[in-house]
Amino acid sequence: MSRSKPLSPHLQVYRPQLTSMLSITHRASGIFLSAGTVVLLYWLMSAASGAARYAAALDLFRCGLTRVFLVGWTWAFFYHLCNGLRHLGWDAGYGFDLKTVYRTGYAVLAASVVLTGLIWACVLSQLGGAA
Amino acid sequence: MSLRSELGRVKGLGSAKQGLGHWRVQRLTAVALVPLALWFVTALMSLIGAPHAAVVAWISQPHITVLMLALVIALFWHLQLGLQTVLEDYVHAPWLQIITQLGVRGFAVLGALAAIVSILKISVGVN
Structure with a gap:
């Protein structure tokens, strides 16, 4: 490409805004969740391979590092879900004015954090807290 | 001026x-x-740490089998379409575009098949 061509201002010129950050996070969470399907497959395939394999899989799910990733996937899931609903609203033609865009944006962030907290509070209470 | 009809343009x-x-x-x-997905995540809450037999018993209920199959089909289809768009936007070299798109499709198809086979195997009870 010729260097003398005028270029439009690049990404780093702009001040980060909530709207653009939420937009790229939607993509990033989608990519991260896609990678997470490997864990879903591992769970299903070990369940299909008998009790011994399933017990081994459960050991892996109990490990601390796995758990950190699972919390990450939980948040990515709720974020992608809530922001996906926001996108479906836009597709239907609603919520385009700036005030609403910001309000729903903050709501998506808050909802994803609250729902992740709720799920993990439920998980930890089932495992007896310390586990 | 284009000589193509409106219908022809749309059909293209x-x-x-x-x-x-x-x-x-x-x-x-x-x-x-x-x-x-909301149903699945909620249902998982009651399966945490559950033994193999409980998971098998849960998945083999016909309505759960159907919902699980619907979930994995929609899931792998959706992720293929999403990743396709991301690759179209950010991967610029044509050869890399083809390779990564094929990779994503391969992963989506194999992943969906692996999930479907596992669910059916659990449901039919070959173990």
Whole structure:
């Protein structure tokens, strides 16, 4: 490409805004969740391979590092879900004015954090807290 | 002036030759995944740390088998469409574009098949 061509201002010129950050996070969470399907497959395939394999899989799910990733996937899931609903609203033609865009944006962030907290509070209470 | 008729133009379905197909299926699978994924995550809560027999008993109920199959089909289809768009936007070298798109499709198809086979195997009870 010729260097003398005028270029439009690049990404780093702009001040980060909530709207653009939420937009790229939607993509990033989608990519991260896609990678997470490997864990879903591992769970299903070990369940299909008998009790011994399933017990081994459960050991892996109990490990601390796995758990950190699972919390990450939980948040990515709720974020992608809530922001996906926001996108479906836009597709239907609603919520385009700036005030609403910001309000729903903050709501998506808050909802994803609250729902992740709720799920993990439920998980930890089932495992007896310390586990 | 174009000599093509309006109908011919519409039937040509644009440069990708599939018109709104990608966009529509992405939304369709998204709408399907809202209840399916929410249901699955909630259902998982009662299966945490559960022994193998309990998980098998849960999945082998016919309505759960059906919902699980619907979930994984919508899920792998949706992720293929989403990753396809991301690759189209950010991967610029044509050869890398083809390789990564094939890789994503391969992963989506194999992943969906592996999930479907596992669910059916559990449900039919070969173990």
